[in-house]
Amino acid sequence: xxxxxxxxxxxxxxxxxxxxxxxxxxxxxxxxxxxxxxxxxxxxxxxxxxxxxxxxxxxxxxxxxxxxxxxxxxxxxxxxxxxxxxxxxxxxxxxxxxxxxxxxxxxxxxxxxxxxxxxxxxxxxxxxxxxxxxxxxxxxxxxxxxxxxxxxxxxxxxxxxxxxxxxxxxxxxxxxxxxxxxxxxxxxxxxxxxxxxxxxxxxxxxxxxxxxxxxxxxxxxxxxxxxxxxxxxxxxxxxxxxxxxxxxxxxxxxxxxxxxxxxxxxxxxxxxxxxxxxxxxxxxxxxxxxxxxxxxxxxxxxxxxxxxxxxxxxxxxxxxxxxxxxxxxxxxxxxxxxxxxxxxxxxxxxxxxxxxxxxxxx
Amino acid sequence: xxxxxxxxxxxxxxxxxxxxxxxxxxxxxxxxxxxxxxxxxxxxxxxxxxxxxxxxxxxxxxxxxxxxxxxxxxxxxxxxxxxxxxxxxxxxxxxxxxxxxxxxxxxxxxxxxxxxxxxxxxxxxxxxxxxxxxxxxxxxxxxxxxxxxxxxxxxxxxxxxxxxxxxxxxxxxxxxxxxxxxxxxxxxxxxxxxxxxxxxx
Numbered sequence: 052x053x054x055x056x057x058x059x060x061x062x063x064x065x066x067x068x069x070x071x072x073x074x075x076x077x078x079x080x081x082x083x084x085x086x087x088x089x090x091x092x093x094x095x096x097x098x099x100x101x102x103x104x105x106x107x108x109x110x111x112x113x114x115x116x117x118x119x120x121x122x123x124x125x126x127x128x129x130x131x132x133x134x135x136x137x138x139x140x141x142x143x144x145x146x147x148x149x150x151x152x153x154x155x156x157x158x159x160x161x162x163x164x165x166x167x168x169x170x171x172x173x174x175x176x177x178x179x180x181x182x183x184x185x186x187x188x189x190x191x192x193x194x195x196x197x198x199x200x201x202x203x204x205x206x207x208x209x210x211x212x213x214x215x216x217x218x219x220x221x222x223x224x225x226x227x228x229x230x231x232x233x234x235x236x237x238x239x240x241x242x243x244x245x246x247x248x249x250x251x252x253x254x255x256x257x258x259x260x261x262x263x264x265x266x267x268x269x270x271x272x273x274x275x276x277x278x279x280x281x282x283x284x285x286x287x288x289x290x291x292x293x294x295x296x297x298x299x300x301x302x303x304x305x306x307x308x309x310x311x312x313x314x315x316x317x318x319x320x321x322x323x324x325x326x327x328x329x330x331x332x333x334x335x336x337x338x339x340x341x342x343x344x345x346x347x348x349x350x351x352x353x354x355x356x357x358x359x360x361x362x363x364x365x366x367x368x369x370x371x372x373x374x375x376x377x378x379x380x381x382x383x384x385x386x387x388x389x390x391x392x393x394x395x396x397x398x399x400x401x402x403x404x405x406x407x408x409x410x411x412x413x
Numbered sequence: 414x415x416x417x418x419x420x421x422x423x424x425x426x427x428x429x430x431x432x433x434x435x436x437x438x439x440x441x442x443x444x445x446x447x448x449x450x451x452x453x454x455x456x457x458x459x460x461x462x463x464x465x466x467x468x469x470x471x472x473x474x475x476x477x478x479x480x481x482x483x484x485x486x487x488x489x490x491x492x493x494x495x496x497x498x499x500x501x502x503x504x505x506x507x508x509x510x511x512x513x514x515x516x517x518x519x520x521x522x523x524x525x526x527x528x529x530x531x532x533x534x535x536x537x538x539x540x541x542x543x544x545x546x547x548x549x550x551x552x553x554x555x556x557x558x559x560x561x562x563x564x565x566x567x568x569x570x571x572x573x574x575x576x577x578x579x580x581x582x583x584x585x586x587x588x589x590x591x592x593x594x595x596x597x598x599x600x601x602x603x604x605x606x607x608x609x610x611x612x613x614x
Contacts, residue, residue, distance in 0.1 A: 158598060196599040207561040214527035228525060228533065231568035235561055 052127045052163070052350050053382035054094065060120040061113040063089040073405035074126070076376045076383045076397065080390040081409030087386035090409075091167060091355045094384070097123045097134050098165040098353075099189075100146065100156045109140045116140075125163060134163065157200060161193040164344050164352035168337045168359065175336070176321050176329055180310040187247055187311070190254075190340050194347050198246055205239040205306065208232050213301045224297060237285050240306045244280040247309065251276040257339035257346075262315075264378075265338070265371055266331050275312040279304045327367060334371060341381065351381025358386060365392075372396045376404070416440070421447075473544065475520035475537045477502055485509075485518060492516045494551040498541065498570065500524055500563070504556060516554070519544065524562040525569060533569070541570070545579055555583040 059068040064086045079087050088104075095103045102111055112119045118139040125132045138144040146153035153159045174182045192199045212232045215225060255274050262272035279288055288304045296303050313320040313332060320332050344352050354375065360368045372393070375383055377400050387393045390408065397404045416422040421443055428439035446454045470476070471483035478484065485491060485505075495516025499505055505518050521536045544550065555570070557563035571581050587605040588597050597605075 155598060155600075157600075197603045200600045204561055208565065211527045211561065211565065218527065218530075225532070227569055227572050228527070228565070231525070231565040231572060232561075234568040235564045 052125060052353070054123055054353060054384075055126050055131075056122075056124040057090070057093065058120070058122040059090070059093050061116040062093055062119045062121055063111060063113060065089060066113060070407055071405075072382070072384065073403070074382060075404070076402055077385065077405045077407065078390075078393050078397065079384065079386045079407045079409060080388065080393060083388060085409040087388075087409060088169075088357055091169075091357050091384065091386060093121050094123065094165060094353065094355060095167055096136060097121055098163040099160055100136075100144070103167060103169070103171075108138055108144055112138060112140050123163075157203070158196060160199060161196070164193050164348065164350055165355065166337050166341050166344070166352045167355040167357065168334055169355075169357040172333045172337065173329065175333055176313065180308070183311040184307075184309055186336070187250060187309075190343065191246055191250055193344060193352075195246065198243065201239040201242045205236055205243065208236045208239070209302050209305065209307055212236070216296055216300045216302070219297065219300075222297075224293075226293075229293070233286065233289050236289075236305065240280065240285045243306050244278055244285075244309075247276060247278070247306075251311070253346075254339060254343050257343050258335055261338040261342070262332065262335035265335050265374065266328070267370075270315045270328075272332060272335060273314045273317070275314070276309070277312060278306060278309040280306060280309075331367065331371075338375075338379075341379070345381075351379070353382045353384065354379055356383065356385045358388075360387060360389075360392065369396045373400050376400045376402050473540075474518045475522060475540065476505055476518060490515070494549050495554060496541075496544065496548075496550050496552075497554040497556050499556050500558065508556065516552075521557075521566070524557060524560075524566040526562045536566075538570070538573070542573060545574065545577055550579055552580045552582060555581065557583075559586055 053074045054072045057068075057070045057072065059065045061067075064084075068086075068090075070090070079090060081087050092102050092104055095101075096111075101108070105111055118137065120138075121136045123134045125134065133147075133149055135147040135150075136144055137147075144156075146156060146159055148159070148162070175186055188198075188202060192202075212229060215229055215232070251274055258272050258274060262270070279285075282288060285305060289302075292304045313336075315324055315328060315332065318324070320329055324332065338354075341352050341354055344350070356372075356375065359372060372385065373396060375385075376397055385393065390406065394404075394406075416425060421440075424443045424446075425436060425439040428434055428442055429436050431439075434442075446457070467479070469478050469481060471478040471486055472481050473486045474483060476483045476485065480487075492515050495514075496519050497508065497514060497516055498519050498521060499508070500521055500523060502520060505520065508514050508518075519537070519541050521538065521541075523531055523536055525531060525533065525536070545553065553570075553574070555567045557567055567583060574581060585608075587601060587608070588594065594602065
């Protein structure tokens with residue numbers, strides 16, 4: 052599967068932009084502020100129905116405009132597939148696939164598998180556990196519709212439950228209401244827990260492989276999945292922690308507390324790895340997602356590489372670019388500020404590269 | 414929107430308070446009334462005022478009614494041992510139009526939603542518990558939406574009734590009749606394949 056044409060209208064800084072892509076390696080270059088990352092964000096939007104940078108959709112509309120349009124024409128097993136998003140301000144976004152409106156946006160996620168490697172990925176190591184849960188969720192949501200639906204259900208129920216814990220009057224909690232919400236949470240949580248457990252088990256070998264290939268070294272990468280549900284059934288755990296929850300005024304146990312531990316040779320990446328090793332680890336994780344998705348769906352996700360030279364030193368990023376261009380069978384879309392640097396790196400691979408140059412908006 | 418008449422503006426403001434009606438639709442409705450004679454507007458106004466002033470809610474099930482007890486609750490042809498619990502009046506109308514249910518109803522007036530501040534005391538729950546104690550109810554059928562709020566309300570009621578001999582059931586969830594499997598949404602199809610039904614010849 053690959054992207055053939057992309058049209059942006061009033062999306063962020065782009066008033067009107069039409070681009071053609073090739074099946075293999077594409078390289079978007081332009082000065083800072085020319086909107087390279089915004090093109091990747093548009094592709095992210097077409098795949099995940101949301102931006103990876105901005106949470107409020109209406110902020111995606113170009114200043115002083117009242118609607119935006121994104122249209123991607125994809126080649127899916129040599130069938131042409133047109134995916135269109137229209138967002139009007141104020142109003143909701145509408146998705147159309149081949150001119151048919153998509154009813155439930157959740158059902159669209161996974162149709163156009165995509166993996167993005169961006170400078171922000173360093174949050175995976177440096178920020179709190181929610182970033183790491185988002186990482187698993189982004190991978191699993193593309194593969195399993197029930198996963199997303201269970202996750203939404205669970206999150207909503209936790210929100211209700213926390214509200215009850217906050218609203219407690221005179222220290223009296225409506226336990227019956229809390230227990231009713233527990234009943235809704237439990238099956239959803241078990242589903243997600245089982246999926247995450249299985250995913251990490253199957254996923255780690257891909258990470259080991261990817262890390263090995265990218266670093267060329269002998270270090271062994273590993274991921275450990277930690278979940279409160281490893282201590283017992285959620286029903287029992289919720290019961291045990293109810294007094295604590297009352298004091299904290301929020302739900303202290305559940306899959307919303309899950310976390311991942313990343314390690315190299317059994318040492319935590321966050322504290323023991325160098326900057327370069329950390330970045331390599333993240334790239335390995337993301338590449339592993341690509342190969343994992345392929346192993347499950349036989350489709351290579353579109354791989355987006357945003358500003359890959361940002362954190363890696365020149366030689367490492369050259370090596371990685373060449374590896375991605377040479378060995379990744381799916382479509383690759385790269386952004387960089389320096390066309391020369393990209394050209395030098397990619398010319399050595401002997402692969403045909405489609406260069407797209409953006410000019411700063413006048 | 415600049416409206417040249419204060420009277421028209423006021424009518425537009427009032428009409429645009431309806432769900433799904435914006436300023437533009439409201440203006441269209443007002444212009445429609447202006448095109449017709451005064452009588453049309455008076456009729457409409459009276460119908461609304463009379464409806465709101467005289468409408469009653471059935472003291473048993475909470476359904477809207479012209480009398481103290483609604484047509485369903487007072488009918489001799491209904492099975493009095495079954496009560497179907499619904500969120501609002503629209504659900505009764507939907508189930509009634511199937512012609513498949515001959516029991517009684519109970520309108521909750523909403524579902525539990527702590528986020529919106531809707532608790533058990535905001536719903537018609539106490540009356541339901543009382544009915545089950547005093548009436549000849551054998552089965553309670555939960556016909557609530559399959560959402561977090563609907564499901565937790567269902568569990569809440571079940572919990573409240575755990576010591577009562579009443580049988581509690583829920584409407585089944587699954588594939589729409591007459592639809593083709595390939596077009597069913599994946600969540601529904603996934604649930605349906607997990608909750609299978611035995612087949613007999």
